[in-house]
Amino acid sequence: MPLPRAIVLRAPGTNCDEETVAAWQLAGADVETAHVDRVLESPGILDAFQLLTIPGGFSYGDDLGAGRILATRLGALDDALRRFHDRGGLILGICNGFQVLVKAGLLPGGHRATITHNDSGRFECRWVRLLASSPGRSPFLPDGDPIELPVAHGEGKFVTESQEALDALDSAGQLALRYIDDSNRPTESYPSNPNGSPAGVAGVIDPTGRIFGLMPHPERFVEFIHHPQWTRIAPRPEGDGLRIFRGAVKAIRG
DSSP: OOOOEEEEEEOTTBOOHHHHHHHHHHHTOEEEEEEHHHHHHOGGGGGGOSEEEEOOBOGGGGBTBTTHHHHHHHGGGHHHHHHHHHTTOEEEEETHHHHHHHHTTOSSSSSOEEEEOOTTSSOEEEEEEEEESSTTSOTTSOOSSOEEEEEEESOOEEEESSHHHHHHHHHTTOOOEEEBOTTSOBOOOTTTSSSOOGGGEEEEEOTTSOEEEESSOGGGOSSGGGSTTTTTSOOOSSOTTHHHHHHHHHHHHO
């Protein structure tokens, strides 16, 4: 059986594409990178892939707001992305990629939302604990125990148009990944929640579960030795972030 094919979309300012490629390879996918201009010129390129990732970084320097310019450019790919999604393709947005998916309207689906400045008013670079609140709703979501991942963002607070919209997304299981405290409860308290997202939202899915965006960086913890305390904690067979990539590859393999 051929390996599932993943494409990592890059743009000026993207800086996590190589790590994301490595994560997909470790998870068992055949990976290519493509500049957004190449895909805009030939949208049919996407038809050869089953996995699409918009990685982290600072696309176009975030000059007009985090992810906004790339999100605007993706508007020209609306038909191609819809076709990719409707035939069962999986889309992952990490950090800046999550911001892009939200501002392009691909997430959360059904309600208006945005991602804005951290409550702390500064860039946050730290490790956080996370728990999938809707296991089974998306192939990206890791089942079981909490995971640890690093965050690195200045605009990571997920905000909906109203409390009613947030509650509706919660009821639908779309608030899929949460920042948790030491008691494994979703938290809005700093620093466990690095940006102040209500209900501890760290990642969301669309209604189908095939589009997933998250602020933490799973590609930065795919091997156990990536953990800053790897010499002091119980060894693990792999980094927690790799579970997210493996789940998607497993779903494509069927």
